[in-house]
Every structure is written in C-alpha cells, then in structure tokens.
Amino acid sequence: MDPTTTFLSCDWGTSSFRLRLVERETLKVLAEESSKEGNAATAELWKQAGQPAEQRVAFYLAIVQTHLKKLEEAVKTSLDGVPLVISGMASSTVGMLEVPYKPLPFATDGADLAVKILEATPDFKHVVVLISGVKSADDVMRGEEVQLVGCQFEHSAELQLFLHPGTHAKHVLVQQGQAVALKTYMTGEFFSLLSTKSILSASVVEGGKLADGDNRRWFEHGVRASQTANLLHNAFLVRTNDLFHKASKAKNYFYLSGLLIGSECNELQANIPAGITLAGELVLVELYRAALQALGIAGRCPVRTKTAEEVTLNGQFAVLQHHLHLLAHPEK
Template sequence: MRFLSCDWGTTSFRLKLVEGPELRVVAAATSKEGNAATFERWQQARQPPEQRLGFYLEVVRPHVRRLEEQAGESLAGVPLVVSGMASSTIGMLELPYRPLPFAANGSDLLTRLLPATAGFAQPVLLISGVKTDDDVMRGEEVQLVGCGFAATEQEQLFLHPGTHAKHVLVRQGRAVELKTYMTGEFFALLTTESILASAVESGAGGLDQPAHAQAFAQGVQASQRGNLLHEAFLVRTNRLFEKLSKPENFFYLSGLLIGTELRDFPTDFTGPVVLAGEDVLVHSYEAALRQLGITGRVASVTIQGAEAVTLRGQAAVLERAQAAGQLLAPPSQ
C-alpha cells in the first residue's frame, strides 16, 4: 500500500504520502487552500468549464512537489486518493451523492478515476459523498469506513464531531441513517460574531483544567433543562454578573451546544458508539456522553483519531478499486 492521501475540505487542504500496511505517513503538506477559496479563485479566473479540473490540479501540484522533496524521490504514478468537498459543487469535479444505505466497508461508494496525464503524473481516485432524502455528507463517509464497523446484528453508532457534526446509524454492516448538526458552526458564529463574543475566551488546558470542566458540565446540564435560545443568552449574563470567567464561559457554551446536540441521542440505543474526529472535540463529546449517562447504558464508547480513520478509509476504497482493475498499483520502489 502506497498512495497520496488528500483530505480536501471546505476551508483546508491536507496532503500526505502514506506507505505500508500500517499506513505510515512519511511526508505531509497542509494549507488554507480549501475548496471554497479555490472555487472563488476559479470563478475570478473566468476560464472555460473544461479547464476547471486542471485548475484544481494546479493547486495540488506544488504540494506534491513538497512531498517529493521530503521523500527524496519522484512520486509519479503513485495514486492520489481524494475525499471531502473536492467532489462537490465547489470542488474539482462534481460527483453525484450515493444514496443511503451504503456498505460500511466502502465497497459501494461512488468514485471516479482520473488517469494520470502529461500535466499531472498521478492517477486520481476521487470519492463522492452520500445522501438521504434530506441530508448529506462528504468526507465523513470515508472516516466511517476507516472505523472498521463489524457486520453484526447489533446496531452501532458513528459520531463525528465537527463544524457539521454527523450521527450515522450502522446496521448489519450498512450505514442506514444520517443526521447532521451544525454544532461547530453555531459555536464559531456565537463566539466571533454575536453579542456573546465579548463574554468568552479560549482557555489553555482545555477540559483538563477543573474550572473549565466544571463550566462545561454546567453547560451540558443547562442544555437539558431549557430552551437553547434562552440558555445561550445566559452566557452573556454569566460574565455580566461575574459568575464565570471568559475562559469558563467558553467551555460553558461548548457544553451547552454539545449537550443540545446530544438531546437527539436515541433513548433506546444500547449498542457500541464510535467517536471519530479531532482530539479536543472527541474528548469533549466523550465527557458530555458520560455526564448525560449515555456511556453507562451503551455497550461501549470508542475514540478514533481523525487522521487514522481517514487514511484507513481511503486505503480501503483504493484497495477495492485496485482489486477491480480500476487503478493499477504504482510500481514497487
């Protein structure tokens, strides 16, 4: 297994050279060249539609060169696996969503192979997202695949915290239900653009600081007893009446929003839960699940890192494409 992993989101770009069965990252490059910024530049360039793919690959090319410099060798012919928003309306090439249900091993996700060319030396395997009748996700489906859900009778739940948090129910090896929660985006808006912005401040130490953990717990409790629109305003009065410091208020608001999201956790669910995402977020969700008593009634709560599940998911999709003859493995080094 050797491939270039591209996790191309709305606001960020991540490229990694991945090697071996253990999916070791041997070189990496990141930038703020997310799909939104790239699409805006594409519109400003006023190029014909048929040149759009090439425009996006020109964004990727210098990052591939950086990886070649780090690795000390040419990466021509090494497959580039791209997941995230690159297959969306603001991406390099729009692919249709695959309707739920889909196999949790990634075997039936929609993909598109873009062969290597003289201008771009890597074959590209572009992975599309999935949809229900009223919801969508792009990128998280690959992370779900990377979690390695077993094809069992017992229902399993995939929780992905983030800007747009995802809850996906897995049944008999298939993802069958999806819900999105704008928790992270609401938090960002409230802490930067609303009247609450002057009442909060990010605090060092996170939930490892007892005062922060206590404020977070207070926010989770508040989420269960009242209306979010009222409880959110109390973030302002917490500071106005000096009940909480700005950093404590920051974690209070975090607990309030995460707790509000988790009010939707199915009351009859008792199977395993997999929390997959960035460390800070998954540990906040783990604390909220524990405080709400959910941890005590489900089979287990397992934490998976965002990078690990992304790489495993991309590798699984790539292996199936190679096995089907859609993409030849790169020459051995």
C-alpha cells in the first residue's frame, strides 16, 4: 500500500475503537475495523498488566496492531509506513499518552491543534500523529475539535455555531477562522440516567424512529414544553403521562428526549448565530434538527448537517496535511 496516497484513521473514544484505511484524495474508506476496546477498558487492562510506565504507549499500540493486521488481511497487502492519525481520548489521562489541551482559540483549519508525533519503530512501523483536545477557562473537549475542523467552516466575521450532539454535547462558536468559545451540555448523560436509573425508567421504552407514528409530535411537545416550565417539573410529567395513560412508553421516550434537547438549545433563542453546523451520529443529528425546527431557530438561520464519519476523516486529514513536512523530516 502506498503510504503517500493513504492514511490510517483512528477514532479512539472512551468506550469504542474504530480504525479505517483511507484514501487521501477522495477520503474513501478502503477497509475498517471497530471494537469496544475504548480507552477506559484499555486503561484498566494496562493497570492490571502492571508494566512500567515507559511501556504504556507500546501497550496501547499493540492493540492498534491487532486491528491493523485485520485491515491488512482485508486489503491483502502490507500497510507498513502508512501514517496513523489518532483523535479522541487516546491523548487523555486514560489514553496511551497524555497530551496537554490546546487553549482556545484554535484555527478551524486544524493548523495549530496540539499534536504529538511518535516516530515509527521496528515494532510499530507507522508514524503516529496523536491529536490532543481543547480547553477554555472552564470547559474541555477531546475528539470534537477534529470534527469541527472537518466541517470546513467559511472564514467569516459572523458568529457560526458548531453543534455536536452526544453524551456531552458541544456548542462551539466560530468566528474569523477561529473557534473562540466552548460550552458542554450533559444532555445525553442526563437522558441515559433519567431513562434507565430514575423513577422515569418505568415510564419509557426505547425503540422506534422519530418519523414513526406520533413520535415526532411527542418529541416536539417536549421541546416546546422545555421553553415554558422548569425541567425538573417537566421531567416528572413523563411519569404522569404514563400513569394517566396520556402517552405510551415509546412516545414518552421521545417526549423526554425533547425536554432535554429543548432545554439545551434554549439559550440559542436569544443569540441566533449566522449559521449552525450539526455534526454527529445520524439519529442524534435528526433529533437536534427537529428541535431547532420546533423552536423556530432553523427558520432564522441556515442549518447544515454532516455525518460523524465525514467530519472525522476531513478533520484528521487536515491535521495530517499540516504535519506532513514533519513526518518527512522528523529531525526538524
């Protein structure tokens, strides 16, 4: 495999691992491997192994190597020399090597993100570009900064919003080619806790899609309710909806989702950006787009959507391009 026309993309989160062989010119995925070997599980294995600290990077790369062998089997050729770009939690305290956060602001083309370059070795024949996260005075993100770069924001004096839904949703303001402000919302984690661990868990059931039956109507009902009453009161209505047979458990699931996403997006009402880019997993992107429509925000500014894979590959390749000269001349 020609190392100058391909690269290896590794998206290594807290609970998941994904490795792709990618064609540079088209960003087409040529082969892919994934597992549940996230950084949290790997950190626990590393702890149990009891190896010296200087072996930590090699321990983590050995896991990558097992997936690389599967990619080589899939494409039926050696991948030696193909550079590897890693983003996500691999640069955190539970990752292979902690790399300090890049303080805001940062360039939306990825030119000044914090990066650690690991040279190839006889045991791991790939140069590694390990991308770190970003911090503000009171907030942090790891992985989403690469996806923001992958959105390819226009250089504009107007404020634009990068919105990444997830366990910890990220709202990042972009202006003049710089990411300038960051807020994290624990929307996904709160939803998980309420729907599986609280008294509300008996009143909701997961399943179905937003477009099925009355699911969207109940989701929008939750979004609108989030604007008119306190979330802590509204959340209890999930139980009474069930008790009084006002909504099925499946509809309640979407109602609760609407309450939380609507609460997250409430602040946007008073500060409409010039544009919003929604980037992430398709199911979540659809929910957030529906919420922005229900709140009337989508009617007041353009909303574009992008997939998690698209922006991750775009962002990783952009960072790789900025460091290609260092990969060719590591001594400089």
